[in-house]
Amino acid sequence: MSGPPEKPILVATAFDASGHVSGLAQISAHLIKKGYKVYFITGPNTKSMVERTGAFFVENPFPWEEVMAAKGVGKYHDNASIIKYIFGDNTLTAHRVLKETLERVHKDHPGREVVILHEAFSGALGPFEYGAPLPEGYSTLPKAINFHTSVYHGPNGSVPPFGAGGLPYDPTPDNLALWQSMYDAMAPAMADITNHYNDLYKTLGATRPMPGPFLDNILGLGNLTVLATSPSLEYPPCALNPKLRFIGGLPLKPIDQGFGYPSWWPTITANAALPVHSPDKKKVVFVTQGTVHRNYKELILPTIAAFADRTDIIVVATLGARGAELDFRSGTSMTTTTAPANTFIVDYFPYDAVLPYADAFVSNAGYGGFMHGVMNGVPMVLAGAVADKADVCARAEHAGIAVGLRAQEPGEEALRAAVDKVLGEPAFKERALQLQKENQEMDALGKIESIIEELVGKV
CATH class of the missing domain: 3.40.50.2000 (Glycogen Phosphorylase B;)
Known part of the structure; x- marks a missing residue:
């Protein structure tokens, strides 16, 4: 036989x-x-x-x-x-x-x-x-x-x-x-x-x-x-x-069991464990410049600066390359040379490790990163004007999952307003969860x- x-x-x-x-x-x-x-x-x-x-x-x-x-x-x-x-x-x-x-x-x-x-x-x-x-x-x-x-x-x-x-x-x-x-x-x-x-x-x-x-x-x-x-x-x-x-969308990949989380990671998990209406619970904003086009003055530094004085927000920034460092000396309104108290920075971090804890995802609209946001059910703020990035911004905005800024350097004020809009209007999170479910079920x-x-x- x-x-x-x-x-x-x-x-x-x-x-x-x-x-x-x-x-x-x-x-x-x-x-x-x-x-x-x-x-x-x-x-x-x-x-x-x-x-x-x-x-x-x-x-x-x-x-x-x-x-x-x-x-x-x-x-x-x-x-x-x-x-x-x-x-x-x-x-x-x-x-x-x-x-x-x-x-x-x-x-x-x-x-x-x-x-x-x-x-x-x-x-x-x-x-x-x-x-x-x-x-x-x-x-x-x-x-x-x-x-x-x-x-x-x-x-x-x-x-x-x-x-x-x-x-x-x-x-x-x-x-x-x-x-x-x-x-x-x-x-x-x-x-x-x-x-x-x-x-x-x-x-x-x-x-x-x-x-x-x-x-x-x-x-x-x-x-x-x-x-x-x-x-x-x-x-x-x-x-x-x-x-x-x-x-x-392709399903989320499991995080490597040997992955070493940064020392500050318990702050993120402890915040996530707080009751939804706890006065101590903060919103988590995850920002990345991607893994290829890493001009941090365009997106990461202005996002950090936009929320440097906010006690209701935690900013997590990944630099997209192992060993990368962030220079605070120029490119923003900040006068500090170190990260603000509400900001955590890591050189490299898998998106799918942090996105389940994020309330908003700020990225430069690379298509792969965008789909990571979709598959994690996270509303987004997308900025970018080169390659396919403005077109990704437009589609994300049309789908109701993001504010699309369509600018390579949107600036602190635009980023602050866009993130506050995504965090303040429940329709963005609702739509993000709908699209996550739709893509998973396919x-x-x-x-x-x-x-x-x-x-x-x-x-």
Whole structure:
């Protein structure tokens, strides 16, 4: 009697940065526990993250940080150059490594089905979609799940244009006309990026150009595109795309049992244990600048300064990197050179360790951090104007879970007013809990496994 059918081999590929790798890494860890074998392609910066999942690490050696420095590309303030020369030029290496890995899998596991898990900005899959030669041993390209790690980019004027400062979603006739005119105005710049990609794809053997703007096309790669969020956190027209699947936010990961909490942590837990109406109970505001873009003058220092004299609030700030330190000597109205009495600062702290104790979460609107806030049911104050941050602010505000400031340096007064608004209006917490429940019930990891089985005909 034959046993159950063998599970397909999974080949994951992601751009070498934590925000692009972490979601697929968490998915891979879950699937490996379910009996799947995963080959995971990314770069050396995120090798340890991948290896902790149990996946087989395959290196993409593209030195994107060196390329960035050589071309003088500002890390967050020149989106077009980043898309062209970092994500784009990475395509040449990423595609080659994916092709070689697929050939290796075919040789090592002849006859086994293969499914590609492709992070949307990986760069590896696109050339195949436009006619580049298949890997040896394959008569058709394996089924592919395209995993996107940010907001959805609308393909037309039905939603505000991505990168236009986080315009609010208000589809009046006038706004629809405005959005379409903005798309039209952006068309030459988008065409330049698309042409750059088409040139790259052609060198890899592509036989036809992508038919439209690059940002639209990357969300159409593979058999379907997955968003690890719920429809309530996107604009309604996005749900009409037949290739799009919402799977809900990825579940919270358990805190490492060996994690060392800071010496002041009992203050936070003791405060949480107080009765809700106790006069001694304080509100906890957690603030982070993220783990990559760590200019503390933009958000952390002004948040600390905004509440330095408040006896009803505790501020917890994480600096996002082990060994990092905070300089109080400039950038705020404070005259002190040390943290105020109501403020606790730690160099690195897992979001999911502190967010269950937080009443408000202040962040620079990185999408991963935003979804941590959602999955912990914490209302937010989001600030940011570069990369996708203003667009994240706009969606969070539209969903009713946050005040979106859409500014890179919002300043003390704006931060104080926004946090007080979130803390003072119960609707924010109520909505945060609704969205947490909605995303939890969608069962993201279970949905991914079901999608894989669907693609290979097991359901």
